[in-house]
Amino acid sequence: GAVVSQHPSWVICKSGTSVKIECRSLDFQATTMFWYRQFPKQSLMLMATSNEGSKATYEQGVEKDKFLINHASLTLSTLTVTSAHPEDSSFYICSAGSSGLSYNEQFFGPGTRLTVL
Amino acid sequence: AQTVTQSQPEMSVQEAETVTLSCTYDTSENNYYLFWYKQPPSRQMILVIRQEAYKQQNATENRFSVNFQKAAKSFSLKISDSQLGDTAMYFCAFGTSYDKVIFGPGTSLSVIP
Numbered sequence: 001g002a003v004v005s006q007h008p009s010w011v012i013c014k015s016g017t018s019v020k021i022e023c024r025s026l027d028f029q030a031t032t033m034f035w036y037r038q039f040p041k042q043s044l045m046l047m048a049t050s051n052e053g054s055k056a057t058y059e060q061g062v063e064k065d066k067f068l069i070n071h072a073s074l075t076l077s078t079l080t081v082t083s084a085h086p087e088d089s090s091f092y093i094c095s096a097g098s099s100g101l102s103y104n105e106q107f108f109g110p111g112t113r114l115t116v117l
Numbered sequence: 118a119q120t121v122t123q124s125q126p127e128m129s130v131q132e133a134e135t136v137t138l139s140c141t142y143d144t145s146e147n148n149y150y151l152f153w154y155k156q157p158p159s160r161q162m163i164l165v166i167r168q169e170a171y172k173q174q175n176a177t178e179n180r181f182s183v184n185f186q187k188a189a190k191s192f193s194l195k196i197s198d199s200q201l202g203d204t205a206m207y208f209c210a211f212g213t214s215y216d217k218v219i220f221g222p223g224t225s226l227s228v229i230p
Contacts, residue, residue: 034217043208043220044162091160105152106218108162 002028004096006109013084014117021079021112023094029074030096034106035067038091050077084116119144121211121221129227130199137184138194138224140209146170151185151192152210152218157202165207168192196226204228 003026013019023033032051036044048064050056050071058064066088068080077096081088091113095106120143130136142151153165168176168185175183180200184193196203206225212218 038160041225043222046217046219049217093160093162095162105164105167110159110161 002026002096002098002107004030004094004107004109006094006112008112009110010113010115012115012117015085016083018080018082019084019114021081021092021094021114023077023079023096023109025075025096025098025107028096028098028107030077030098031074032097033071033077034095034097035069035077035079036093036095038093038111040091044093047079081114084114086116089114089116119146119211119219121209121219123209123221123224125224126222127225127227129229130196132199132201132228132230134199135195135197136199136226138196138207138209138226140192140194140221142190142192142209142211142221144190144211146213148213150212151183152212153181153183153192153194154208154210154220155203155205156208156223157205162208166194199228201228201230 005024007022035047038044047062048056048058048069050069052071052074056069071077093111095108097106122141149170151168155163155165166178166181180197182195206223208223209221210218
């Protein structure tokens with residue numbers, strides 16, 4: 001199956017700083033990438049959908065100025081958490097899909113654990 | 118709006134036994150896909166099985182099979198010959214073509230040796 005990587009796998013930062021998380025599709029061109037947030041023992045909550053070369057579509061309640069998403073190429077999307085606060089601490093997961101597939105399977109990255117002190 | 122419900126927050130099964138995880142969904146769409154994802158302690162999401170709504174035949178993947186009841190909007194997962202490695206969170210999910218996937222709240226499955 002297709003491989004999606006995320007970097008870093010974990011990050012600890014101070015309150016008020018910004019953190020960038022990268023999501024890469026390693027062996028296919030991802031026309032669409034999704035960013036999820038997952039709190040402990042909870043389900044995945046979709047934050048935004050990004051298509052290569054266009055602005056991301058954010059889900060209701062997600063602050064677009066706080067969670068900046070860039071999908072500049074068919075293999076890379078980035079999520080930047082700006083002015084991070086302790087309540088932003090969570091597990092962030094990206095997934096990638098391709099219009100070349102016959103169904104909308106998403107391939108998931110391994111996730112990034114963010115801890116804001 | 119589509120919703121996915123999993124009514125069993127936690128389940129356990131003896132090794133080598135069979136267990137069924139329940140899932141119901143609500144949608145007005147006619148063409149869609151249903152998925153079961155597994156999230157082990159590593160937290161890597163793994164696709165277990167998928168079902169296209171237009172297919173009447175239930176999907177199977179080795180020890181995993183589904184019971185898809187379109188009229189009832191039900192999509193249960195049966196795991197046969199349960200193994201210790203099946204211990205994980207299982208998420209039922211709904212999606213339409215090239216669109217976002219909506220996940221249910223999950224069922225934590227423990228396989229007991």
